[in-house]
Amino acid sequence: MDLIYTEEQNAFRREVRSWLEAHVPRQPLPSFDASREGFEAHRQWERVLNEGRWGMVTWPQRYGGRSLDLIQWLIFEEEYYRAGAPLRVNQNGIFLLGPTLMEYGTPEQKSRFLPKMASGDEIWAQAWSEPQAGSDLAAVRASATRIGEEYVLRGHKIWSSRAVFADWAFGLFRSDPGSERHKGLSLIFFPLNAPGVRIQPIPQIDGETGFAEIFLDDVRVPAFNRLGAEGEGWSICMATAGFERGLMLRSPARFQVTARRLVELFMGCGTDADPAIRAAVLKAWMDAEAYALSIYSTASRLAAGGQIGAEASTNKIFWSEMDIAMHKTALSLLGARAELSRHSPDAVEAGRWLDGYFFSLAGPIYAGSNEIQRNIIAERMLGLPRV
Amino acid sequence: MDFRFSDEQVMTADVVRSLLAEVCNSQDLRRLLTSGSTWDEARWKKLSELGLAGILVPEDNGGLGLAPVDLVQVAEACGYRCLPEPLVDIVGIAIPLLAAFADHPEVAPCLEQAIAGEITVAVSHPVNPYVPHASRAAAALIVRDDGLYLVAISPDMLTMQLSADPFRPLHTIARVPATRIASRDEAEAPLRQTLDRGALFTAAQLLGMAQGCVDLAVGYAKERQQFGRPIGSYQAIKHHLASVQVKIEFARPVVYAAAADLPHDDVYSRARISQAKLAASEAADLAAHAAIQIYGAMGYSWEVDVHLYLKRIIALTQAWGGPSFHRERVAARVFEKPLGPETTFARETDRA
């Protein structure tokens, strides 16, 4: 056990820091969920990142990455959040689909999709959930009918993040009409502007249209757009979900920055605060550190050839609950200003804590609800019986 | 940067784990409980034969010259089995403190015997007014206002206190004449490090105890049937246990990082150690509660081992500083030093 960065890692950190100092936009970009303009501003930032080859440092060089290891990825993320750089509009692509494509894609699929994903030219949405298939994802009904070298897609997807402005979606479809549950599913890509696709934005709790319904009415796509073998969609989705819950979706730096802001807010409010709030502020810092230490530990293990297992589920529960607790503590500190929304003159940090609190409440729902994660931990980690 | 244990560290922990599985399982605990004793001499002999006594003592003083990170998983394993004998206190706390004064003429022979496993030594530190297992010890290190003292223990200087933990005999030690082995100033740094080792290894034991409680409860939940099904198939039971497991998973790396950090002896290492103590206590407390709930009335009885864990957890949560004490040490880092994602492993070169 050696918890000291190597000179090479320190040099890498300095390189990331100076590049970000020179390139991160001075003004925060407008939200990517509120307008096309905000979305395109974030796309532009993805291009800048990609030109510096900073889009996804763990990716192979030929797809715009630097072939770096997970510890270097963590260092990059630390600097990224430290610099207050924009949120990643293409996170569904680069963090979820990207790694899955690299594992399951053909060489032709990789060269067709990865470079444009890396450059931000194609921004991705995930189209798995349906009105009747939420936690019970294996209940998907949307169908993919094979006709010659094409699939014809029909069905109704919902809660698809970024789908309002994104370019492509990766969807889960029933490709074998007689099949049930986990069998007979395929993972298929479709352009969101293809004929027969209709997008219906859904306002979220904060009023922005962060997700959408997708209606597919005889949408024709080449069979080339199927990832992995026909009928193997479920196991590929589970691999993606592992990336999603596990490491990539929420890097520790995000919460460490929130914890630091919370400490600053606390100190700014005077130190005569309620001891219970003080304890909650200290807990926020400790939890963010614990999450970071745990991810470093997992990254060390993976770097030595280990596999991500049930910690994908423990991680997801931990970060989502921590995020809520930190924002709740901030609202307690804000007192009467807690309810002030973004444009209110007295709003602290433009209502950022309230916005963050709203968003934190989605954490235990998306990427597999925390109830489902607890089932997974109990059954797969602890070996408790299924029925 | 590598968070993994070395092969030797993994091996040492495995050896201790398998020995304890053999000599410190539920039947062994039960046997000791019925005997009314608090120390199993046969087990202690086997544990002594592992040769761990000098693990943290410098090689020049006859030890192995290893670091806390080499012992942390051993402490965890002892907690997991709710080991009655204070192996961790002796090897991880008392002997290293003796070794800090190895040159003192009265300490030297005592240290030698302790490393050889011939005697045990207790530590009376102001944060722990009641000294566990003092009656079995040949000598005690006693912290007084003006320094550190060494005294040979005789029964008449001990006043018994009764712990709820049946394996944890407690005593206060009378203020008898003793040899001062260090002045207050000389003792300051070694005592600060003793407190750190105490908190760290107690945290590691609590972490092991938390997992011990979960594993006991999981075993029971798979077997106990109600309404025609194992209770472990009910989601309410699953979710209790899963929540505890999450707490454990996020306490463990903190405890390990604290062990790696301890030798730095600065405000950062102290905060990490205190964080470890807080996290492990919380996990253990939750685990014991969940286990009692899952065992039902059986959990409220002496029939199963959960109560042994619960009582030790109550004791260890306060040992070497309780939650409020450790929260203040975390506060000293959080409110006075730089924060943010780049500071997890960073430290200023000037020691605070």
Ligand SMILES: Cc1cc2nc3c(=O)[nH]c(=O)nc-3n(C[C@H](O)[C@H](O)[C@H](O)COP(=O)(O)OP(=O)(O)OC[C@H]3O[C@@H](n4cnc5c(N)ncnc54)[C@H](O)[C@@H]3O)c2cc1C
């Ligand atoms: C902000 C946000 C973004 C999202 N983005 C996307 C996206 O980009 N693409 C996409 O495909 N989907 C997305 N989703 C959808 C998300 O994956 C689903 O919301 C999630 O899988 C839960 O499904 P559901 O909402 O239908 O709830 P339900 O499955 O109906 O669950 C409702 C409640 O019942 C509980 N429950 C359900 N089954 C069980 C069980 N077996 N045991 C115990 N409790 C149970 C759940 O935990 C939950 O509390 C997003 C959701 C949110 C909130």
